[in-house]
Amino acid sequence: MLHTDVVEILNKQTAIEADASHAYLALASWSEERNLPGIAEYFYNAAEDERSHFLELVKYINQHQAPAIIKSVSQPRSSFVNLLEVFLYVWDLEHNNTLNINNVAEVCLKSKDFATYKFMEAFILEQQTAEKDVEDLIHMIKTLGYDDKNLYYLNKNFKKLVDKAGASPEN
Numbered sequence: 001m002l003h004t005d006v007v008e009i010l011n012k013q014t015a016i017e018a019d020a021s022h023a024y025l026a027l028a029s030w031s032e033e034r035n036l037p038g039i040a041e042y043f044y045n046a047a048e049d050e051r052s053h054f055l056e057l058v059k060y061i062n063q064h065q066a067p068a069i070i071k072s073v074s075q076p077r078s079s080f081v082n083l084l085e086v087f088l089y090v091w092d093l094e095h096n097n098t099l100n101i102n103n104v105a106e107v108c109l110k111s112k113d114f115a116t117y118k119f120m121e122a123f124i125l126e127q128q129t130a131e132k133d134v135e136d137l138i139h140m141i142k143t144l145g146y147d148d149k150n151l152y153y154l155n156k157n158f159k160k161l162v163d164k165a166g167a168s169p170e171n
């Protein structure tokens with residue numbers, strides 16, 4: 001049986017992961033609309049990752065006899081001036097998620113639920129990698145430029161990133 005505070009914060013986190021998945025889908029649409037399929041694919045993959053986090057949390061809550069509450073998702077942002085603005089938004093999204101995951105971990109420790117804390121460790125480490133990856137992409141976008149003519153090359157670079165991720169053993 002999970003502590004009620006842990007159940008409450010885990011349920012809150014499921015909604016955050018579902019919102020993040022939707023936010024990435026909106027960014028995939030933004031990219032496809034601008035004929036940037038490599039970048040769109042990157043966002044479709046990110047949406048899948050967030051959905052898998054959502055499902056992992058839902059299943060964990062249910063497996064511990066505390067029914068997961070499935071909430072409606074929020075309307076994601078879909079209007080951006082350029083690709084740099086998109087990725088600065090992505091950084092905010094990931095950073096906020098890091099803060100939320102840290103809150104979950106804190107409640108687990110306060111409630112002495114060390115097993116759920118252990119379960120959350122993968123989420124904590126993944127957030128650290130996610131923030132670093134987005135920082136690298138922002139650096140790449142700033143370096144290569146994000147005018148219309150540069151978007152062609154950026155899109156090709158994203159395609160390479162997606163292909164590389166697909167070929168790595170952990171996927």
Ligand SMILES: [Fe+2]
Pocket residue numbers: 017020049050053097
């Ligand atoms: Fe996530």
